[in-house]
Amino acid sequence: MLCDDCGKKPATIFFKEVLPEKVVELHLCESCAQKRGLLMTKKMSPIEILQKLLKERNAKDEKVICPVCYLSLAEFKRVGRFGCSNCVRAFKPHIKNLVKQIHQSDKHVGRKPQPGDKKGFEILKLREELKKALTQEAYEEAAKIRDKLKSFGVDSVE
Amino acid sequence: MLNNIKWLVPSGANGHLSGEDNEIVLSSRIRIARNLRDLPFEIKLKPKDSLRLIKLSRSVLEEKMKGRYLDIVKMSPLEKESLLECHLISPVFLKMNRPAGLFITESGNISIMINEEDHLRIQGLTYGLKLTDISNDVFAVEEKIGEDLEFAFDETYGYLTSCPTNLGTGLRASVLLHLPGLVFSNEAEKVLKGAVQIGMAVRGLYGEGSEIKGSLFQISNQHTLGVKEEDSIQTITRLTHMIMDIEKKARDVIFEKARHEFEDKIFRSLALLKSARIISTDEVLNLLSAVRFGIGVGIIKDITLATVNEIMIVSRPANIQLYFGEILEEHERDIKRAEYIRKRLGGG
Numbered sequence A: 001m002l003c004d005d006c007g008k009k010p011a012t013i014f015f016k017e018v019l020p021e022k023v024v025e026l027h028l029c030e031s032c033a034q035k036r037g038l039l040m041t042k043k044m045s046p047i048e049i050l051q052k053l054l055k056e057r058n059a060k061d062e063k064v065i066c067p068v069c070y071l072s073l074a075e076f077k078r079v080g081r082f083g084c085s086n087c088v089r090a091f092k093p094h095i096k097n098l099v100k101q102i103h104q105s106d107k108h109v110g111r112k113p114q115p116g117d118k119k120g121f122e123i124l125k126l127r128e129e130l131k132k133a134l135t136q137e138a139y140e141e142a143a144k145i146r147d148k149l150k151s152f153g154v155d156s157v158e
Numbered sequence B: 001m002l003n004n005i006k007w008l009v010p011s012g013a014n015g016h017l018s019g020e021d022n023e024i025v026l027s028s029r030i031r032i033a034r035n036l037r038d039l040p041f042e043i044k045l046k047p048k049d050s051l052r053l054i055k056l057s058r059s060v061l062e063e064k065m066k067g068r069y070l071d072i073v074k075m076s077p078l079e080k081e082s083l084l085e086c087h088l089i090s091p092v093f094l095k096m097n098r099p100a101g102l103f104i105t106e107s108g109n110i111s112i113m114i115n116e117e118d119h120l121r122i123q124g125l126t127y128g129l130k131l132t133d134i135s136n137d138v139f140a141v142e143e144k145i146g147e148d149l150e151f152a153f154d155e156t157y158g159y160l161t162s163c164p165t166n167l168g169t170g171l172r173a174s175v176l177l178h179l180p181g182l183v184f185s186n187e188a189e190k191v192l193k194g195a196v197q198i199g200m201a202v203r204g205l206y207g208e209g210s211e212i213k214g215s216l217f218q219i220s221n222q223h224t225l226g227v228k229e230e231d232s233i234q235t236i237t238r239l240t241h242m243i244m245d246i247e248k249k250a251r252d253v254i255f256e257k258a259r260h261e262f263e264d265k266i267f268r269s270l271a272l273l274k275s276a277r278i279i280s281t282d283e284v285l286n287l288l289s290a291v292r293f294g295i296g297v298g299i300i301k302d303i304t305l306a307t308v309n310e311i312m313i314v315s316r317p318a319n320i321q322l323y324f325g326e327i328l329e330e331h332e333r334d335i336k337r338a339e340y341i342r343k344r345l346g347g348g
Helices: A030-035 A046-054 A059-063 A073-079 A087-103 A120-135 A139-151 B019-024 B047-064 B077-085 B091-095 B131-148 B180-184 B188-197 B229-275 B281-296 B305-314 B317-324 B330-345
Strands: A013-018 A023-028 B025-034 B067-071 B101-105 B110-114 B120-127 B171-178 B200-203 B216-221
Touching (some): A120 A139, B019 B171, B077 B317, B131 B171, B131 B229, B200 B229, B281 B330, B305 B330
Antiparallel strands (some): B067 B101, B200 B216
């Protein structure tokens, strides 16, 4: 079979698209398929897609700012990295398309965090506060912090 | 601390290393990216918070599991290079110039990078095609950490990561494949292009940007959102089985066409390894590829895959220096490397 487009070279690529009103079938040679943009010369990786999409800048990007870490959308587009766990929320309407194009999906379907008391960070902070209270000789405050730490079942010292 | 090379040969290296899986699939690797909800991510993390992150992660890890903690800042460039050669840290981690830590569990096959691009990068590495097994170990560690620490998580975007390309599961599953049959029959490119078309990444031995050497290819998933962890793992596992089949067929064809030529190449490679007095890392990789091939097709019987794997890792530039306990220039390394390999293979 010869190529539908040039009618010269043998058709090696069979293309079928089902549209609501009709079914399109094409038999093409490689170079004609290439011309129609049906063959991707190289599939873009997620990183490449990200880098391409980050170039789509907008004057308003400077004004979209994450209220937690103060990263602006403009800065996000420069570095391609989020600044904290709140950035995704702060930028959501602006990054929806970007995320979808990178992953070909816009919804997480995998694992979720398991339950637990998750007191690790709080304990760290209390220990830091305790240290500060002791250096400032605020013993009453220090005693309160110690009690709190005890209620978590941990020592006041590391 | 030159003699400190406990991490050089990971556990399991001397265990059961036989069968086609272990010859074609050198290793299976799983890594997951996790960040703590309450600390800024990499680009906004101040030095003080870096220290808090490390202190906190270290205390939780040491409380929850047995293992050893390495302070990356206190390590020599040579030791860090060695960790990279052993695939325990990433190239990014090696080049970073800020406080960072590495925790290696007692079993030796799980390592946790603290303060890489994400707060925590939990990685599991094992021999052969065992992605599901190693992922179970990785998630067991992750769950233990998750009891004490709140991970950054969003119902829509899953586990939140520094880079948008890791959002969702934050999971990268990869296999390291030895495909001499496909390379010799010039089919490697075609097969691997197919892998790329279905959304996989194909790289060389040391990940992104590294060259393809010794017929070794790394295949990994690229998408982390909208796909379940076990499905990413299944896809790579199935694809690996398919590639293994094609590789085996290519080998049969090669041997039918030119058996003597290939046997000659394999035994000459082994003879070179057993006799060389000066040898470079790249030459070792290529010769070992032929020897591995020989073991795979059953014509080399007195050398085990465990030995081949050990030589592959220990003969790397930093590792060979740690092995001999001395700093060596490139030329001296090539001499010492040849000496070590001769000893290991019982050469003359």
